Amino acid sequence: MSNFFSGLMRLRRGPWEMLATILIGVGVFMLMQPFALWLYTYSFIVTLVGTVMFIIVSHFKE
Amino acid sequence: MSETPATRAASATPPSVARKIKGLSDRAIAWIFVGPTIFLLLAINIFPLIWTINLSFTNFKANRIGREVKNVGLRNYERILSDSDIWLNMQATAHFLFWTIFFQVLIGFTLAYLINKKFKGNDLWTTIIVLPMMLSPAVVGNFWKFLYQPQIGLFNYIVAFFTGKEPSSFEMLGSVQLAPWSIVIVDTWMWTPFVMLICLAGLRSIPDYIYEAAEVDRASKLRQFFTITIPMVLPFLMLAVLFRGIENFKMFDLVVQLTGGGPGSTTELTSINLKREAFEKWRTGYASAYAIILFVTVFGLASIYVKALNKVKER
Numbered sequence: 226m227s228n229f230f231s232g233l234m235r236l237r238r239g240p241w242e243m244l245a246t247i248l249i250g251v252g253v254f255m256l257m258q259p260f261a262l263w264l265y266t267y268s269f270i271v272t273l274v275g276t277v278m279f280i281i282v283s284h285f286k287e
Numbered sequence: 288m289s290e291t292p293a294t295r296a297a298s299a300t301p302p303s304v305a306r307k308i309k310g311l312s313d314r315a316i317a318w319i320f321v322g323p324t325i326f327l328l329l330a331i332n333i334f335p336l337i338w339t340i341n342l343s344f345t346n347f348k349a350n351r352i353g354r355e356v357k358n359v360g361l362r363n364y365e366r367i368l369s370d371s372d373i374w375l376n377m378q379a380t381a382h383f384l385f386w387t388i389f390f391q392v393l394i395g396f397t398l399a400y401l402i403n404k405k406f407k408g409n410d411l412w413t414t415i416i417v418l419p420m421m422l423s424p425a426v427v428g429n430f431w432k433f434l435y436q437p438q439i440g441l442f443n444y445i446v447a448f449f450t451g452k453e454p455s456s457f458e459m460l461g462s463v464q465l466a467p468w469s470i471v472i473v474d475t476w477m478w479t480p481f482v483m484l485i486c487l488a489g490l491r492s493i494p495d496y497i498y499e500a501a502e503v504d505r506a507s508k509l510r511q512f513f514t515i516t517i518p519m520v521l522p523f524l525m526l527a528v529l530f531r532g533i534e535n536f537k538m539f540d541l542v543v544q545l546t547g548g549g550p551g552s553t554t555e556l557t558s559i560n561l562k563r564e565a566f567e568k569w570r571t572g573y574a575s576a577y578a579i580i581l582f583v584t585v586f587g588l589a590s591i592y593v594k595a596l597n598k599v600k601e602r
Contacts, residue, residue: 250591
């Protein structure tokens with residue numbers, strides 16, 4: 226866990242990609258879940274942030 | 288000096304063309320070859336995407352070209368993301384996506400595993416199994432519409448034979464509970480062969496000596512299946528899931544032909560709803576925002592999926 230946070234602090238690709246992946250996954254789940262409308266409302270912004278983050282951080286150093 | 292394919296190609300170049308490219312660097316020649324493709328890519332993919340993003344912030348209507356176009360900011364996005372009907376369409380799409388991929392992978396892999404065993408008539412069975420995939424979705428839609436007919440449809444009679452129910456007592460396409468499953472069945476019937484072919488390619492790429500080594504180590508068939516077959520077919524399976532996932536997310540023709548999105552809007556997938564907004568209600572700006580939401584979702588999913596695929600391949 227501390228490796229993950231130190232990777233985030235040192236702008237390393239692995240942990241940042243992991244974070245972006247989690248955001249995209251959560252965003253897609255929020256978009257398609259049948260439980261709460263407010264989750265659906267905020268799904269796009271979560272997916273968008275995750276996707277843009279993924280594109281940017283895939284250029285970080287390993 | 289012996290003649291090579293390169294010298295033969297060079298001598299076949301017309302003198303006028305040869306004179307023109309003589310002074311060009313390798314990099315310039317490479318750009319000449321790649322240029323048209325990049326131009327097409329920009330014209331067909333990138334420009335429409337940027338244009339759609341631009342339209343998504345306006346109230347543009349494609350059937351009223353002369354009307355003043357106003358910038359509405361994020362209002363289109365706000366309306367889509369607070370619309371409970373679109374939320375239901377998203378859920379219908381999720382149901383369709385999840386179950387079609389689940390059944391296609393399960394049945395496709397099983398069929399590939401069986402076909403991979405050498406037996407008489409193996410090639411004939413492969414050809415028969417892949418036939419549905421070669422049909423047009425419009426033909427498949429119409430064909431299954433007849434099969435699902437409560438009075439004369441073969442499907443209802445087969446279900447009646449096994450369950451003892453009256454064939455006309457249920458309607459696959461007209462029932463709110465059954466219609467979502469009816470489109471899942473048809474898509475699975477049509478596209479399982481595609482998944483099967485990809486799995487078959489994966490299974491045939493596993494060298495026999497790995498199984499022979501496992502036999503020498505006295506590994507059981509079950510152990511071989513879980514430690515050799517599954518890990519080595521996994522990248523192929525993931526590729527199949529990626530292809531089918533993206534394709535089914537934008538599924539349109541088959542479902543329109545079968546149910547037209549009904550009954551009510553139980554099978555109205557996002558692509559059908561998007562088409563209605565864009566070309567029936569002519570709310571182009573609103574539909575552009577809708578398309579961008581779907582695009583970002585598919586793009587995000589495809590990105591993480593490609594990353595996962597690369598990781599599996601590296602192993």
